[in-house]
Amino acid sequence: MxxxxxxxxxxxxxxxxxxxxxxxxxxxxxxxxxxxxxxxxxxxPTPDFVISAMQEAVARPEYHRYPLGRGKSFFRQACALWFKKRFGVILNPDKEIVALIGSKEGIGHLPFAFLNQNEVTLAPEPGYPVYANATILAGGDPFFLPLKEINGFLPDLSAIPAPVLKKARLLFLNYPNNPTGAAAPDSFWKEAISFCDKYGIILASDAAYSEVYYGKKSKSIFQFPGGKEVGIEFHSLSKTFNMTGWRVGFACGHEKVLSGLATVKENLDSGVFEAIQAAGSAALAAPExxxxxxxxxxxxxxxxxxxxxxxxxxxxxxxxxxxxxxxxxxxxxxxxxxxxxxxxxxxxxxxxxxxxxxxxxxxxxxxxxxxxxxxxxxxxxxxxx
Ligand SMILES: Cc1ncc(COP(=O)(O)O)c(C=O)c1O
Structure with a gap:
C-alpha cells in the first residue's frame, strides 16, 4: 500500500x-x-517555588483527571491578576482567558477557528514558522509581510495588496520579536489596531517574549484603545519562568475570538494538566x-x-x-x-x-x-x- x-x-x-x-x-x-x-x-532551571507548588499539586488526586474546559478558575484568575499587575489591564477570567498547552498550541489552533479554505493569514517574515505552517494545515494561505531592518523590523501594512486584504482573516505580530529582537513602538501598535479594525482582521499578538526586554517594558495590545475589540494575545510561561518543557501558557482578549479557539481545543485536546496549572499559578504570582x-x-x-x-x-x-x-x-x-x-x-x-x-x-x-x-x-x- x-x-x-x-x-x-x-x-x-x-x-x-x-x-x-x-x-x-x-x-x-x-x-x-x-x-x-x-x-x-x-x-x-525552573525556579524552586514553582517546583514546590508542582510537588504539592501532583500529589492531589483531584488534579489527576481530564482537565477539560478553558482551564481551572484559579489558573485563569492568576493570569488575570498577573495581567493587571504587569499591564494595568483588567481581563474577565471567565470570558477573556483560555489556558493553553504552551502558547504554540494556541497559535497553531487559531487558524482552524477562523480561516475558510484559501483565506489568508498575514504573517511576518522572518518569523516564528508556526503562523504560516498552521495556516497551511488549516487549508488557508499565508501572505508574508517582510520585516526589514530599514523599517525597524516592522511590517509595512500599507503595502498589502487590496485583493489580499479582502481574503485576510488573521494578522500575526510578535514583539519583542523572534528572530530580530526588535520592539514595536506605541505608534505601530495603534496603527495595527486601526488597520485590523478597518479591514475586519483579527490581530493575533504573540507576546511570548513580553518579559524579556532590555530597555522599555514591552506592552500588551490591550493597553491601547480598541485592542480588545480586534485582538487576541498569546502569553507563555516558557521563557518568563524557564518552563519550556512544562507546556503552559494562555490566550486572552476578544471574547468571541477566544470562544472560537476554545471550541477547536475542546475537539482536539483535553487541556493543561491541572497540577501544571497550579504550578503555573504559583509562577504568575511570583514577585517581580x-x-x-x-x-x-x-x-x-x-x-x-x-x-x-x-x-x-x-x-x-x-x-x-x-x-x-x-x-x-x-x-x-x-x-x-x-x-x-x-x-x-x-x-x-x-x-x-x-x-x-x-x-x-x-x-x-x-x-x-x-x-x-x-x-x-x-x-x-x-x-x-
Ligand atoms: C515567537 C514565539 N512564539 C511562541 C513560542 C512558543 O512558546 P511556548 O509554546 O513554549 O509557549 C515561541 C517558542 O520558541 C516563540 O519563539
Missing amino acids: TIEFNERLQKLPPYLFIEIDRKKRKLQESGVDVIDFGIGDPDT GFTEGLRRMYRRRMETLVSGLNKLGISCCVPAGTFYLWVKTPEGENSTQFSTRLLEKFGIITTPGCGFGPSGDGYVRFSITLDESRIKEALSRLSKT
Whole structure:
C-alpha cells in the first residue's frame, strides 16, 4: 500500500530545528565540543517555588483527571491578576482567558477557528514558522509581510495588496520579536489596531517574549484603545519562568475570538494538566524579582556577545528584547554559508536567518540560552580565524 501525506502536509517546509539538531548530533558523535546558539530554550532551571507548588499539586488526586474546559478558575484568575499587575489591564477570567498547552498550541489552533479554505493569514517574515505552517494545515494561505531592518523590523501594512486584504482573516505580530529582537513602538501598535479594525482582521499578538526586554517594558495590545475589540494575545510561561518543557501558557482578549479557539481545543485536546496549572499559578504570582534577575542575566550575556562580535568586525542588530541576537553575515556570504562555516570551522551552532523567511537572508540568529563562559569560549574560537 502506498501512503501519501495530504497536500497540506506536503506543502510544509521541514521544521527548522530538526535539521539543525541532526547536524549537531553528527558533530558531537565525531567528538566536537559543540557550542549551541541554536534553539531558544532557557538553560537555567525552573525556579524552586514553582517546583514546590508542582510537588504539592501532583500529589492531589483531584488534579489527576481530564482537565477539560478553558482551564481551572484559579489558573485563569492568576493570569488575570498577573495581567493587571504587569499591564494595568483588567481581563474577565471567565470570558477573556483560555489556558493553553504552551502558547504554540494556541497559535497553531487559531487558524482552524477562523480561516475558510484559501483565506489568508498575514504573517511576518522572518518569523516564528508556526503562523504560516498552521495556516497551511488549516487549508488557508499565508501572505508574508517582510520585516526589514530599514523599517525597524516592522511590517509595512500599507503595502498589502487590496485583493489580499479582502481574503485576510488573521494578522500575526510578535514583539519583542523572534528572530530580530526588535520592539514595536506605541505608534505601530495603534496603527495595527486601526488597520485590523478597518479591514475586519483579527490581530493575533504573540507576546511570548513580553518579559524579556532590555530597555522599555514591552506592552500588551490591550493597553491601547480598541485592542480588545480586534485582538487576541498569546502569553507563555516558557521563557518568563524557564518552563519550556512544562507546556503552559494562555490566550486572552476578544471574547468571541477566544470562544472560537476554545471550541477547536475542546475537539482536539483535553487541556493543561491541572497540577501544571497550579504550578503555573504559583509562577504568575511570583514577585517581580525573579524575572528581573533573568533579564539581568540575559542582558549581561547579550553585552558580552555583542561587544565580542563587534570587536571581531561582525555587526549585530542590538536587541530591545528576547534572548536572540540578529547578526549580519560578513560581505559575500549568505546566511546558510555563514552558519555552515561557523558550524564546520568553529563548532558553533547558529540558525541561518533564511530559515525564518527570505528576508532573513543576510543574517544568522544567535540564541543566548547558554552560560556566559560558553559565549566567551565561542568568541575566543572566532578570534583564532
Ligand atoms: C515567537 C514565539 N512564539 C511562541 C513560542 C512558543 O512558546 P511556548 O509554546 O513554549 O509557549 C515561541 C517558542 O520558541 C516563540 O519563539
